Amino acid sequence: MDVSTVYDSPLGELRLTGEESPGGVVLTALSLPGRPIRPADRADRLFTEALRQLDAYFAGRLTRFDLPCAARGTDFQQRVWRALDGLPYGTTTTYGELAALLGAAVGANPLLLIRPCHRVIGADGSMRGYAGGVENKVRLLTHEGALQPMLG
Secondary structure: OEEEEEEEEOOEEEEEEEEEEOOEEEEEEEEOOOOOOOHHHEOHHHHHHHHHHHHHHHOOOOOOOOOOEOOOOOHHHHHHHHHHHOOOOOOOEEHHHHHHHHOOOOOOOOEEOOEOHHHEEOOOOOOOOOOOOHHHHHHHHHHOOOOOOOOO
């Protein structure tokens, strides 16, 4: 059975979706919410570890997530996602470099943030192609130290 909760992050509200398992929950998606989750439908208690790791990430104490995940995708998507999982914290790669490695480009990523597609940028250093929005991509890369904070 699918279960969900909401996490209030520095990027705004994030929706966590998973499948119940004997050990808690297996994460299937982390996204910006499309429709609200009714309080009665929230399963916060099942997401304790995911919420703890998100808190630690945003506090600067976690550089790699260690959560059971089961995003569904084609063999190609799974290959792309494994490559994304290997991108170290605080670094970036370009879409071209990733495409050369895999023979193709980044596809739909159901695990926003957990699977770090925000670390993939344009060859010219431009920020684009992030489902969470370019401004959030910049926030995440600045948080991780891959970009310098903007003075303003």
